[in-house]
Amino acid sequence: PRPRRLGQHFENLVAAVLQHSQRYRLVARNVPLRLNGKTLGELDMLVEDRDTGELMHWELALKFYLGLPGGPEERAWPGPNPRDQLVTKIRHLHDRQLTRCDDPVVAALLAEQGWRVGRKVLLTRGRLFHTESGTALPEETNPSHQQGTWLYARTLETAGAVIPHDHWHCPRTLSDNRTDFVAAEVLRDYVQTLSSPVMIRTESGSITFAAPDSWPDH
Structure with missing residues (x-):
C-alpha cells in the first residue's frame, strides 16, 4: 500500500530502483542521528557506488510549486500549501540537510557504524507551474525542470x-x-x-x- 505522504512514496520508488541497479547499492535509508538521547536529524539515504567504493549521502525531495508574478522572492513560488516555499526549501536542503555529514559529531556517529561519507547528492523531482507573465526562478533551479501552467x-x-x-x-x-x-x-x-x-x-x-x-x- 502507498504511504499517505507523496514524499515517502517517492523515497520508496527510488529505493526500488536502487535495488535493481548494478552500479549503486542502497546501504541504509532514514538513518537516525542521535546523541545522548537527543535526535540531531536524519539522513534520507546512504548509497554506495560499486564502481568507486564511495559512500554517498543522498537527500530526496518531491515538490510542486506555483509561480506568483511580481511577488517578493521569498514568497514567489509557494506550494499548494503556501507555507511551503521554493526558496525556503532550497535553503533547507542545501544549508541544513546536505551539510549534516559535515558536522564532526555526525561523522563520528556514522563512523561508529563503519560509514564514511565521501559525497553528497541532492535528488529532487517535481514540477514548477508557470503563468504567462512569468516569475523569476531561484538560480539553483534546473533550466530543464518539468513544467506546467x-x-x-x-x-x-x-x-x-x-x-x-x-x-x-x-x-x-x-x-x-x-x-x-x-x-x-x-x-x-x-x-x-x-x-x-x-x-x-x-x-x-x-x-x-x-x-x-x-x-x-x-
Whole structure:
C-alpha cells in the first residue's frame, strides 16, 4: 500500500530502483542521528557506488510549486500549501540537510557504524507551474525542470480531469477508467470550494493547476 505522504512514496520508488541497479547499492535509508538521547536529524539515504567504493549521502525531495508574478522572492513560488516555499526549501536542503555529514559529531556517529561519507547528492523531482507573465526562478533551479501552467479557477475555460494527489508525480499514468473529463464550469465550482489548488489534465494533455480565488492568502 502507498504511504499517505507523496514524499515517502517517492523515497520508496527510488529505493526500488536502487535495488535493481548494478552500479549503486542502497546501504541504509532514514538513518537516525542521535546523541545522548537527543535526535540531531536524519539522513534520507546512504548509497554506495560499486564502481568507486564511495559512500554517498543522498537527500530526496518531491515538490510542486506555483509561480506568483511580481511577488517578493521569498514568497514567489509557494506550494499548494503556501507555507511551503521554493526558496525556503532550497535553503533547507542545501544549508541544513546536505551539510549534516559535515558536522564532526555526525561523522563520528556514522563512523561508529563503519560509514564514511565521501559525497553528497541532492535528488529532487517535481514540477514548477508557470503563468504567462512569468516569475523569476531561484538560480539553483534546473533550466530543464518539468513544467506546467496554473491559473485561477475563475478563468478556467476548458474541460479537464482532476488528478488525484497520489498521482501528482506521474499524472500521465492514470488509466482511462480514472480519467473523467468534466466541463469547465463544473471544475470552476469544484475548485472554488477548496482551500488549495487542484492538479488537472486538460483534454489536450497539458498538466495545469487550478487555484481557488482565496489562494494563497487563505
